[in-house]
Amino acid sequence: QSVLTQPPSASGTPGQRVTISCSGSSSNIGSNTVDWYQQLPGMAPKLLIYSDNQRPSGVPDRFSGSKSGTSASLAISGLQSEDEANYFCASWDDTLNGPCVVFGGGTKLTVL
Amino acid sequence: QITLKESGPTLVKPTQTLTLTCTVSGSPTRNGGDGVGWIRQPPGKGLEWLALIYWDDDKRYRPSLKGRLTITRDTSKNQVVLRMTNLDPVDTATYFCAHYSGYDYVLDYWGQGLKVTVSS
Numbered sequence: 438q439s440v441l442t443q444p445p446s447a448s449g450t451p452g453q454r455v456t457i458s459c460s461g462s463s464s465n466i467g468s469n470t471v472d473w474y475q476q477l478p479g480m481a482p483k484l485l486i487y488s489d490n491q492r493p494s495g496v497p498d499r500f501s502g503s504k505s506g507t508s509a510s511l512a513i514s515g516l517q518s519e520d521e522a523n524y525f526c527a528s529w530d531d532t533l534n535g536p537c538v539v540f541g542g543g544t545k546l547t548v549l
Numbered sequence: 550q551i552t553l554k555e556s557g558p559t560l561v562k563p564t565q566t567l568t569l570t571c572t573v574s575g576s577p578t579r580n581g582g583d584g585v586g587w588i589r590q591p592p593g594k595g596l597e598w599l600a601l602i603y604w605d606d607d608k609r610y611r612p613s614l615k616g617r618l619t620i621t622r623d624t625s626k627n628q629v630v631l632r633m634t635n636l637d638p639v640d641t642a643t644y645f646c647a648h649y650s651g652y653d654y655v656l657d658y659w660g661q662g663l664k665v666t667v668s669s
Contacts, residue, residue, distance in 0.1 A: 439595060472655050474596075481645055481662050482596065487655040525596055529654065534612035538586070538598035538656070 440465060441526050441541035448547040454514040457544045459526030461507050465539055469529040471509040473502055476523045476543075485524070486511060513546075521548045551575040551648045553585070553660035561636050561667050571629045571646030571660060582651020585629040587620065589642040590662075597642075601649055602629055636667045 442460040449455040459471065470489050474482035484493050486502035489509065501512045509528075513520055526541040557569040571585055584603035590596050600620040601609045610618050619632040629646065643664045647656040 470654060481659040483659070484655065484657050487653050487657070491653070493657065527596075527598075527656070532612060534615075536609060537611055538588075538601070540588075540596040540598065543595045 439542040440530060440539035441528065443524075443526060443541035443544045445542065446545050446547065448549055449513075449516045450549050451516055451518065453516045454512060455516060455546065456513075457511045457524050457526075457546070459509045459511070459541050461509075461528060461530075461539075463507060464532065465507075465528045465530040466504065466509055467507040468531060471502065471504050472527045473500075473511045474525045474527065476525065478522070482525060516548055518548050521546055551658040553646050553648060553658060555644060555646050555660045555663035557644075557663060557665070559663065559665055561665060562669050563637055563667055565636050567631075567633045567636055567640070567665060567667075569631045569633075569644055569646075569663065569665075571631070573627045573629070573648065584649040584651065585622070586647050586649050586656055587629075587631045588645045588647060588656070589640075590645070591639075591642040599633075600631060603649075603651070638667045641665065641667045 473486040475485045476482045489504040490502040499515045503510050523543045523545050525543045530539045552575045554572050561567050586601040587599040599611050600618050602620045602622050617634045622629045643662040645662045646660045648658040650657045
């Protein structure tokens with residue numbers, strides 16, 4: 438059971454816009470920034486969005502992030518076949534036992 | 550560009566201790582807020598953060614595994630070592646190390662991962 442909640446799957450057709458949600462609580466998303474990672478099959482995760490809505494150099498502007506309260510979202514516009522991957526959200530969690538990084542369970546995106 | 554590479558055993562017996570090394574190259578910054586973290590991914594499952602060490606030697610551990618984990622760094626070799634004791638088959642996973650940016654509070658560069666199997 439992951440601390441951050443994501444839908445297990447999402448899908449869309451080429452050119453479409455899809456969004457993936459990430460729900461947390463006041464101790465994580467509500468008080469810390471959110472990052473998003475893309476993981477292609479058999480590969481390491483790649484940073485897609487950091488600090489809620491910032492894109493690292495080289496990430497297309499088709500990818501965007503947003504946050505409101507204790508939830509965050511990743512939006513992918515102009516969906517392409519190469520976007521088919523697993524997507525994970527992450528945030529720091531201020532637990533009673535000390536801060537730690539928590540991840541969502543991941544969302545498998547299928548491009549139909 | 551920062552690159553990281555994990556090394557260590559790929560097969561470990563139950564109850565043994567796992568020692569993994571992460572070698573960082575590409576001129577990583579040595580700001581105190583930067584560091585290296587370890588994350589694992591069991592087969593077919595999600596990501597699980599394990600530990601983080603800052604270059605100033607401050608450390609953070611996953612609370613549920615704190616008693617089994619030790620993270621250390623050797624700045625002269627640009628290496629970070631994760632030690633996990635009392636291995637169990639449920640610890641079978643791909644283990645990743647990643648550079649942590651203290652400026653952006655994010656694990657921004659990841660190694661390719663090392664698959665570790667715990668089996669007798």
